[in-house]
Amino acid sequence: MPDSTPDLKRLGVLGGGTMGSGIAQTALLSGIDVTLVDVDAGQLQRAQSTIQSGVDRLVSRERISAEQGSAAIAALTTFTDLESLAGSEGVIEAVSENIELKQSIFERLETVCADAAFIASNTSSLSIQEIAQRMSDPSRVIGLHYFNPAQVLPLVEVVVPLTASDEAVDAAWAFVEATGKTPVRVKDTPAFIVNRLLVPFCLSALRLWESGVATAEDIDRACQLGLGHSMGPLATADLVGLDVLLDVAESMQREIGDPNLSPPTILRRLVSAGRLGRKTGRGIFEHAG
Ligand SMILES: NC(=O)c1ccc[n+]([C@@H]2O[C@H](COP(=O)([O-])OP(=O)(O)OC[C@H]3O[C@@H](n4cnc5c(N)ncnc54)[C@H](O)[C@@H]3O)[C@@H](O)[C@H]2O)c1
The missing domain is CATH 3.40.50.720 (NAD(P)-binding Rossmann-like Domain)
Known part of the structure; x- marks a missing residue:
């Protein structure tokens, strides 16, 4: 208190x-x-x-x-x-x-x-x-x-x-x-500070995973151990909800017009498959319980 x-x-x-x-x-x-x-x-x-x-x-x-x-x-x-x-x-x-x-x-x-x-x-x-x-x-x-x-x-x-x-x-x-x-x-600007940085970061991590450069686990591990983040960008995306991330990325792209905000195909596919992250038990990762 x-x-x-x-x-x-x-x-x-x-x-x-x-x-x-x-x-x-x-x-x-x-x-x-x-x-x-x-x-x-x-x-x-x-x-x-x-x-x-x-x-x-x-x-x-x-x-x-x-x-x-x-x-x-x-x-x-x-x-x-x-x-x-x-x-x-x-x-x-x-x-x-x-x-x-x-x-x-x-x-x-x-x-x-x-x-x-x-x-x-x-x-x-x-x-x-x-x-x-x-x-x-x-x-x-x-x-x-x-x-x-x-x-x-x-x-x-x-x-x-x-x-x-x-x-x-x-x-x-x-x-x-x-x-x-x-x-x-x-x-008063789109996504303020944190989300303005977080959304393109999560999208870049998804692109890296989509292109097969590294596994989802290793991308997150690299950010946790190399950057000192408490949670990796892909686990964060699953926590936020992949549908929410897709909506926010699309609306930010409309307002800001930055190509880094373009949602990767894998994100659209996961959302249309109903793999929305923690809330559905499955997203980029499998979530127990
Ligand atoms: N959930 C998050 O992670 C998060 C983080 C930061 C900001 N926000 C923002 O906070 C706001 C609320 O999000 P949330 O996740 O708590 O949503 P929520 O759906 O959990 O709660 C919204 C509440 O608003 C009530 N409501 C709807 N119309 C109303 C009205 N006319 N008068 C009074 N209450 C009404 C609903 O009954 C509901 O209980 C949104 O603007 C969202 O963008 C959400």
Whole structure:
């Protein structure tokens, strides 16, 4: 848990899926009250039990006390209507990756969250400026791009569009630091920093494997032992999901036009064969269980 007490006391999180629940857990463990909103009540129940197990694990490993764990759980409230976010001092949106959906949500957040210092999107691939397009004043809108699992990985990319005010960026930056994460600043550009580097890296590794230069195991071993990476690019591709990698590569290629982003044939073939990686038990590698 971070040492300092955050200035922001009340965070709104919209979307209680993989990312929203992880972001909520991070804030709760920093002593922040979290209002979590999802249209799907079942998803809110799943998010609550995911957060509860995450907190229980920290208590059982003695990383936090039982009292801290109980206080974190007590500071979470869940709702299915967006209006419940009124009064939030900062908001993070983590709903499904759909520009129409995000634009309509941000239009509503502008009035519902009139007092929020920042209204952030956790989008991985959409333009922050475009997400804020229907708002009359987009100056509070920025990107806060967390990594999966958000409750574990320390990095947050702070994505700054041309329309953002310094006040909104400073408030979001201070919030990220107060929750024990490390922010890096990046312009509102396709794929930001990490994915902009990771996607062509994974595609190059796939091309190398496709051309028979080395086995998949040796390509990954070489990157782990020669570069000090904790996971090789092909195992990473299987973890991300080969269908997701293909979609992201295609959309980045449309926006950036870099030939290194052209998906290799082997990637298309694996996806059409239903070999999507860990989630289907088989991708580039076989995955047990
Ligand atoms: N999964 C990742 O690895 C990852 C990493 C970084 C960023 N992201 C981004 O985070 C966002 C969420 O991704 P995820 O993986 O958590 O998705 P997810 O599918 O797990 O969760 C999305 C949630 O949004 C909810 N939702 C849909 N419409 C809504 C609405 N109108 N109001 C409230 N809730 C609504 C859904 O019910 C669902 O629970 C996306 O923008 C994605 O690009 C994902």
